[in-house]
Amino acid sequence: MTICDNSSKTLTDYPRPSVAVDTAVLTVRGDQLSVLVVAHDKAPGFEWALPGTFLHEGERLADAVLRSLRDKAGITGRTPQQLYVFDDPARDPRGWVLSVAHVDMVPLKELERALENDGVKLLSVSDGVPGLPYDHTAIVERAMQWMRDQYEDQPDPGLLLEEPFTLRDLRMLHDAVKGEARQRDTFRRLMVASGEIMETGEMTGGGRGRPSRLWVRR
Amino acid sequence: MTICDNSSKTLTDYPRPSVAVDTAVLTVRGDQLSVLVVAHDKAPGFEWALPGTFLHEGERLADAVLRSLRDKAGITGRTPQQLYVFDDPARDPRGWVLSVAHVDMVPLKELERALENDGVKLLSVSDGVPGLPYDHTAIVERAMQWMRDQYEDQPDPGLLLEEPFTLRDLRMLHDAVKGEARQRDTFRRLMVASGEIMETGEMTGGGRGRPSRLWVRR
DNA sequence: TAAATAGTGTCTATCAGACAATATGGT
DNA sequence: ACCATATTGTCTGATAGACACTATTTA
Numbered sequence: 001m002t003i004c005d006n007s008s009k010t011l012t013d014y015p016r017p018s019v020a021v022d023t024a025v026l027t028v029r030g031d032q033l034s035v036l037v038v039a040h041d042k043a044p045g046f047e048w049a050l051p052g053t054f055l056h057e058g059e060r061l062a063d064a065v066l067r068s069l070r071d072k073a074g075i076t077g078r079t080p081q082q083l084y085v086f087d088d089p090a091r092d093p094r095g096w097v098l099s100v101a102h103v104d105m106v107p108l109k110e111l112e113r114a115l116e117n118d119g120v121k122l123l124s125v126s127d128g129v130p131g132l133p134y135d136h137t138a139i140v141e142r143a144m145q146w147m148r149d150q151y152e153d154q155p156d157p158g159l160l161l162e163e164p165f166t167l168r169d170l171r172m173l174h175d176a177v178k179g180e181a182r183q184r185d186t187f188r189r190l191m192v193a194s195g196e197i198m199e200t201g202e203m204t205g206g207g208r209g210r211p212s213r214l215w216v217r218r
Numbered sequence: 219m220t221i222c223d224n225s226s227k228t229l230t231d232y233p234r235p236s237v238a239v240d241t242a243v244l245t246v247r248g249d250q251l252s253v254l255v256v257a258h259d260k261a262p263g264f265e266w267a268l269p270g271t272f273l274h275e276g277e278r279l280a281d282a283v284l285r286s287l288r289d290k291a292g293i294t295g296r297t298p299q300q301l302y303v304f305d306d307p308a309r310d311p312r313g314w315v316l317s318v319a320h321v322d323m324v325p326l327k328e329l330e331r332a333l334e335n336d337g338v339k340l341l342s343v344s345d346g347v348p349g350l351p352y353d354h355t356a357i358v359e360r361a362m363q364w365m366r367d368q369y370e371d372q373p374d375p376g377l378l379l380e381e382p383f384t385l386r387d388l389r390m391l392h393d394a395v396k397g398e399a400r401q402r403d404t405f406r407r408l409m410v411a412s413g414e415i416m417e418t419g420e421m422t423g424g425g426r427g428r429p430s431r432l433w434v435r436r
Numbered sequence: 437t438a439a440a441t442a443g444t445g446t447c448t449a450t451c452a453g454a455c456a457a458t459a460t461g462g463t
Numbered sequence: 464a465c466c467a468t469a470t471t472g473t474c475t476g477a478t479a480g481a482c483a484c485t486a487t488t489t490a
Contacts, residue, residue, distance in 0.1 A: 016236050017234060019235055056232065089276045098279075100303055185443080208489055209487075402470095404453055411451085426462055427461060
């Protein structure tokens with residue numbers, strides 16, 4: 001039991017929801033758009049969930065997100081974006097919990113260390129999102145749509161490619177994000193015309209076929 | 219004083235924020251993009267603020283928004299969209315309050331009755347947003363950007379025009395939203411090509427100049 | 437030489453922007 | 464007649480999509 005002093009302010013005269021943050025960390029592994037999930041024991045029947053946490057007193061949402069990524073997935077140095085507030089009063093059987101969903105795009109390389117942990121893994125979402133607890137499936141779907149919109153008109157807004165990269169790398173990244181293939185020559189010209197990538201002057205070597213120019217982001 | 223039973227669930231073991239909703243109701247009056255504000259006495263020095271309220275127990279955000287619009291501004295029958303969560307712990311001097319900002323575009327006609335009330339008025343925001351309490355200025359700026367994005371590629375997503383309308387009406391609406399003038403002939407063709415408007419077959423009459431075709435939304 | 441991949445030429449259809457001509461009504 | 468406004472013709476430059484050809488490497 002706790003004593004709550006509700007007499008001094010109108011703010012505390014009525015119940016307040018718990019506020020959580022959940023983050024969809026999206027990446028591309030091979031040709032699969034994927035989301036990071038962490039081991040989870042709070043919702044019966046679901047073993048994996050998006051990393052999330054409750055907002056602490058006086059804490060910024062962005063800080064709660066960083067804390068949850070660090071504590072649950074061992075990820076640091078990111079700045080996820082707000083996506084949407086999921087507010088169904090029944091979304092969490094434990095009680096009244098609003099979730100401010102966040103989203104981030106992270107290069108696979110940056111996730112490698114985190115993925116060594118048994119409690120962290122990637123879930124491919126290219127062919128639909130598997131069952132996740134609460135409304136995490138809806139969060140992931142909205143996050144995917146957000147990411148697709150991001151990639152619609154920019155070469156690599158998520159900085160997912162290691163530099164330098166070839167236009168083939170870039171096209172395969174786009175194909176994975178969008179879930180469908182784009183035309184090679186048109187794609188090349190769109191990317192070059194965007195002004196967002198620059199030639200390095202170097203070429204690939206050692207692979208099959210004609211060597212390819214190497215590029216970096218502007 | 220109130221007794222709070224915190225022993226049974228972890229959810230209530232720590233403080234929770236108050237959650238508010240604030241709504242930027244945008245409209246166009248004449249050539250001015252405007253936002254609806256209501257009389258306000260909670261923040262000293264500020265007489266007008268966006269309509270908002272605290273989220274009640276078990277309530278959906280959307281329902282809280284509707285309640286605040288009805289109670290503070292006498293507006294009903296709308297479905298505002300989520301915009302962004304403003305979460306600075308110091309944004310409200312009364313305490314820890316998150317605000318889930320919402321936005322809606324409402325035809326002036328629908329606001330006329332609400333505006334008869336002394337506690338409700340429109341504030342022109344075409345030339346910058348005047349001082350508003352809390353972070354309402356930031357909310358309005360984000361809402362304006364959202365509305366401009368909406369109008370970027372659609373004739374009248376906010377359904378602000380009374381039907382039927384002329385292409386001149388539509389262009390002046392766009393000019394007001396964007397804050398700059400668009401070319402008459404190009405604009406006409408873009409709008410017609412969008413397929414989002416249809417000719418009625420009727421013409422205007424009585425004004426100066428050549429009569430104009432009348433259009434409705436698809 | 438064959439296979440594989442990279443890069444370019446070019447045609448076409450579309451479209452936005454701009455200018456200007458024409459149409460039609462009010463004053 | 465003149466002005467204000469609406470509507471359309473047309474030119475230009477840019478662009479996306481598509482197809483096909485050329486280029487360069489490894490096996």
